[in-house]
Amino acid sequence: MTIQLSHFSAAFVFALFASIVFGITHRETPRDMIRYGAYCFVMFLGGVLVAGWAMWLVRR
Amino acid sequence: MTNSIPPKNKPVQQQNASTISVLAPAVGWFIPGAGHMIQKRWIRGILLLVSIGTLFVLGLMMQGHIYKANGGDILDILGFIGDLGAGAFYIVSLSLNWGLGAIALATADYGTKFMIVAGLLNFIAVADAYHIAIGKKQ
Numbered sequence: 001m002t003i004q005l006s007h008f009s010a011a012f013v014f015a016l017f018a019s020i021v022f023g024i025t026h027r028e029t030p031r032d033m034i035r036y037g038a039y040c041f042v043m044f045l046g047g048v049l050v051a052g053w054a055m056w057l058v059r060r
Numbered sequence: 061m062t063n064s065i066p067p068k069n070k071p072v073q074q075q076n077a078s079t080i081s082v083l084a085p086a087v088g089w090f091i092p093g094a095g096h097m098i099q100k101r102w103i104r105g106i107l108l109l110v111s112i113g114t115l116f117v118l119g120l121m122m123q124g125h126i127y128k129a130n131g132g133d134i135l136d137i138l139g140f141i142g143d144l145g146a147g148a149f150y151i152v153s154l155s156l157n158w159g160l161g162a163i164a165l166a167t168a169d170y171g172t173k174f175m176i177v178a179g180l181l182n183f184i185a186v187a188d189a190y191h192i193a194i195g196k197k198q
Contacts, residue, residue, distance in 0.1 A: 002165065003121045010170045013118060014177070017111040021181040024104050025188040028198055 008048070015044030081193040088189040090147040092182045095189025108185045115178035116149045119159075124171025126150070126159030139172070145179025145186075 005013065023037025080099065088095020093109035096102075127139035143150050153159055159175070191197040
């Protein structure tokens with residue numbers, strides 16, 4: 001069984017699971033874990049979007 | 061709090077701590093999240109297992125490549141170290157010859173990276189399990 005993810009959906013899945021692990025392993029309390037995980041997720045996806053738009057501008 | 065423990069129980073408790081500090085990382089490497097689960101951090105352990113396991117399985121389903129310990133190119137060695145971190149996922153995949161075929165999908169390279177990152181994330185989880193075992197983290 002094979003699946004084919006688009007670039008964005010691959011980045012979304014990657015960001016989601018990496019953020020969960022980062023949140024659990026880098027903070028002490030559950031509240032801080034959730035906050036840090038959410039921060040990492042936003043940074044991952046935000047970085048993808050910013051880099052994507054930057055490349056679009058460079059290409060123009 | 062440690063002052064309340066009778067002196068004759070201290071060596072036993074220290075021995076238990078040192079046993080779990082070896083056992084938790086080892087088990088956590090083999091089964092992602094298990095190092096947390098044996099220390100009764102059930103939710104963290106399950107989340108780690110689901111996250112790392114899903115990344116690895118998605119990588120396989122995307123026809124990602126699994127690196128073997130055959131040396132040669134430095135990037136292959138680094139890829140092998142990353143893959144190895146996934147523990148049982150890597151061993152089972154390798155023994156069933158998954159991830160060794162020719163890459164047919166354009167997105168297969170994402171799958172390769174997914175599996176490497178899954179292994180690297182598990183190394184972080186192993187270190188976290190160790191820190192919990194030695195009392196450095198709650």
